[in-house]
Amino acid sequence: MVQDIIGQFHPAIIQIATQTGTGTGFYVKEYDVIVTNDHVVQDNAEVTIAGKSFDKTLARVWYTDRKHDLAFLQSPANVEIPAIRLGTYEALKDGDEVVAIGHPYGFNYSATQGVISKVDRIRDGLKFIQIDAAINPGNSGGPLVNTSGEVIGVNSFKIQGGDNLGFALPVNYLRQALQLYAPHRGISSTRCHSCDYLVLPENIDSEKYCPACGTEVKLPKMPEQEVVPTGVAKTIEDILKELGKDIKLARDGVNRWEVREGSAKIKITYNAENFFVVGDAYLCQLPQDALKIKPLYQFLLQENYRTNNLVxxxxxxxxxxxCIMYDLDITKEGGVKVFDNLFKKADFYDDLLKNEYGCLDRIEE
Known part of the structure; x- marks a missing residue:
């Protein structure tokens, strides 16, 4: 039963990335929006999304709600994503079995099973569903699902240091927010965290105050000038831009980027604590024919003597x-040469290893 639920939800689960982190979202077809947490989008008016049925693309943030920790994103165009059902909060009971689905720590499409510890745990004046299913970084914004395959909550946070103390916003709050937003779909909006009034460009007071109560609010508005990273991260993005890569689509969290070159996927990571930049191009997989593995290993060892700065x-x-570079040594000019070589050789080796040694296409989530 749980396997059926997970399989049903996978196509609707969305990966979300910004310059400052990653998270999860899910598509609600009835309202044609992607639901996630407000803290996942973190004041960004545009984020990167990817799903089972579409490649990585940019999505506009149309609605934010700090009080309920909700955000609604524009869904990808011309993509068919199956519908999932919203459940009923009032039907929940302590002890009900639940499944939390998301992308914790970068492990895509992970599901953790547990039970409801308390249906109506009060926190900051709101009811939350307390669960013992693990909610970890990257899970935020994903759906909490009952055994009938209905969304009953939005995974929101856990208690630091607690043993599987997770909390999800009940679906009734989500349904209220969706109904509030629906007449203004495609318009930048935010819900006042003091009085719950929906603030729009047409009614915002002096461009930053709620017209109902005067609380300072912020619409998810595209910045006039793009915010760019500094230091080594900026140098890496300058390098990628020079090599013709889309920087916004390449961003995959804090000091992480991902690009494609032909059939190869390249992940770039800046480890600021250990002062180095790593580029890993994931090629194909080992062949199934055991007789081809030994000559393949011999070829890889021989090539390591020939490749320049690559392993x-x-x-x-x-x-x-x-490839690896120390952050003190990296420059735009030098980095362009190293990464250009990595990208070209990655595509070259991927094709060669498949054709000459029977290597298999890499399995991707």
Whole structure:
């Protein structure tokens, strides 16, 4: 039963990334929006999204709600995503089985099973569903689902240091927010965290105050000038831009980027604590024919003597082409040469290893 629920929800689960982090969302077809947490989008008016049925793309943030920790994003165009049902909060009982679905710590489409510890835990004047199913960084914004395959909450937060003390916003709050937003779909809006009034561009007072109570609010408005990172992160983005990559789509969280070159996927990470930048190009997988593995290993070792600043290795079943640079040494000019070489060789080796050694296409989530 749980497996059926997970399979049903996978196409509707959305990966979300910003410059400052990652999270989860889910598509609600009835309102044609992607639902997530407000703290996932973090004041960004545009975020990167990806799903089972579409490649990574940019999505506009249309609605934010700090009090209920909700945000609604524009859904991808010309993509068919199956409908999922919203459940009824009033029908929930302590002890009911639930499943939390999301992308914790980058492990995509993970599901954790548990039970409702308390249906109506009060926190900051709101009711939350307390669950013992693990909610971890990256899970935020994903759906909490009952055994009937209905969304009964939005995974929101956990108690730091607590043992599986997770909390989800009940679906009745979500339904209220969706109904409030629906007549203004496609318009930048925010819900006042003091009086719950829906603030729109047409009614906002002096461009920053709620017209009902005077509380300072902020609409999800596209900045006039793009906010760019500084230091090594800026240098990396300058390099990627020089190589023709879309920076906004490449961003994959804090000091992380992901790009494609041909059939290869390249992940770039800046480890500020250890002062180095790593580029890992994930190529194909080891062949099923055992007789081809030994000559393949010999080829990889031989190529490591020939490649300049690049290393071929095996990580589990994956063949990976990597480069490493220390942050004090990296410059735009030097980085362009290193990454250009990595990108070109990644695409080259991916094709060669499949054609010459029977390597398999890499399995992707």
């Amino acid at each position: 071929l290795s095996c990580q589990n079943q994956n063949i990976v082409l990597s």
